[in-house]
Amino acid sequence: MPRNDSIEEAVDATRRTRLASERTELAWWRTGLTAMAVAYAVGRVVPELEGRTTRWPYVAGGIAFAVYGVAVMLYGSYRNRAVQQALAAGTFPEQPRIAHGAIALGGIALGLLTVVLVAID
Numbered sequence: 001m002p003r004n005d006s007i008e009e010a011v012d013a014t015r016r017t018r019l020a021s022e023r024t025e026l027a028w029w030r031t032g033l034t035a036m037a038v039a040y041a042v043g044r045v046v047p048e049l050e051g052r053t054t055r056w057p058y059v060a061g062g063i064a065f066a067v068y069g070v071a072v073m074l075y076g077s078y079r080n081r082a083v084q085q086a087l088a089a090g091t092f093p094e095q096p097r098i099a100h101g102a103i104a105l106g107g108i109a110l111g112l113l114t115v116v117l118v119a120i121d
Contacts, residue, residue: 021083028076035069
């Protein structure tokens with residue numbers, strides 16, 4: 001009597017991949033929400049605590065962090081949707097290098113911006 005272990009393993013692997021993709025999307029969302037919390041802190045809280053009269057560098061930094069947070073959340077959702085569609089079609093999507101490069105460069109730029117804001121204190 002033939003066994004269907006390979007079919008069951010394939011179904012189980014697909015299920016695990018779907019769940020992993022959902023967890024990864026949530027990680028992207030946590031990163032985006034953290035960036036938005038940093039945006040509020042940089043743009044509003046820090047200048048208020050320091051009593052700064054020149055607020056625009058902090059506001060610009062806060063806006064940059066907020067835009068980055070939204071972009072990261074959008075990318076996470078896009079990526080999860082692409083994985084789900086590919087699994088339904090029996091394939092797996094390629095990682096768009098440009099998106100990962102843009103996210104990495106954005107994070108580096110925000111890190112450097114933070115260094116500048118701390119240095120001008």
